[in-house]
Amino acid sequence: MSGGQPPGEGASSLGTELELQRRLALTTPADTVRGLSFHTVLEALRADLGEEAVEQCLAPRVEKVYRSFFSYPVSEYLHVLYTAAWMLSGKHGGFEDAVRRIGAGLAPGFLSSVVGRAYLLLAKEGPKQLISNMPVAFKATASFGESRVTWTGPKSGVFTSKKDFLLYLNHEGGMLGLFRALGLQGARVRGRQTGPLENEVEFSWE
Template sequence: MPSNKAELVARIAAARPGDTVRGLFFKTVFDLVEQNAGPPALQAVREGVLAASYWELRSYPVQDFLTLLYRAADVLEGPLGPENAVYHACGETGVTRYSTGPGMLIFGIISRGDPQKLFAGAQMGYSAAVSYGSREYLTTGPRSGTLRVRRDMLPPAYHEGILTGALKVLGLKGSARATAHGIDRVDYDIQWE
């Protein structure tokens, strides 16, 4: 089933001029598409509005990234599952790549392997990756917390992938569950073992 284009339109409308995402995340989605659906699918995903090439540390419009995610969901449904599974995979793959590049400071030095410290630094980590939104972390227990995300128009399943992927980077198993309060206002309950 094709991705929800009405939702894509609403998410793009929630973005403001100047809202950007690092090229690293575009490249991660392109790699995921090529690995799981092949070069023709990659060409179809890139066709039209997306730039010919991306630099990992350069920033690009979030509207283009949203378009890319929804196109990726269309071509990856067969190998990865329904659109939320695709968004989750894109987020998880993206944070894994980010943790070995621009996010090394947050993952290696600031968090020191402690999820509470990692998620408490979420605003700093996200600010190195995107130019918009706010994130506030609240500890809810020794192995749990809630990340309040505001003015972020990416699909909640994408962030669930980021958060569970971050736990995997730390060598932990866990989950993140979204509670949406609007198209760009979501709370994520995070737990780990």
């Protein structure tokens, strides 16, 4: 969908203008995300649809450049995320997979940053230690939300988040991107929304 418009009838309810407005209505000025999150969205657009798509996505926005560790309103991020996902829907088979594709770029971008490189040192103790600290990484990129990782086995667990303006699809894509970055084989994720701003993602690898 090149025009950046909401999907029509029959599409995922998460990808509707109504859902975007519902989330925006719950935000406050204290709810912010780092510029890194914007970079992930815009890099996906740039890679898949070109620079013109990035310019089209940002045309209604006041900000045109987002600094990695500056904080910006999550309402601004939601506008950019939804617009980009609508634009990418045609290429990726719908809104949901478009958001997953965007989320998959978060781990490489974060891990290449100064904070991310420090976080990556945990990988020396094994992937389980690093994954257990995903809530720490979440707090480094967003001012809102509470999250935790609960282990259900040596290579399986559940990531949960509350007061989280992101979609569970963001977290699914982010986890898959992290697992790829760590070289974990047979990675599987399955998420769902459990409340108005609550998510749950089950994950495992072989």
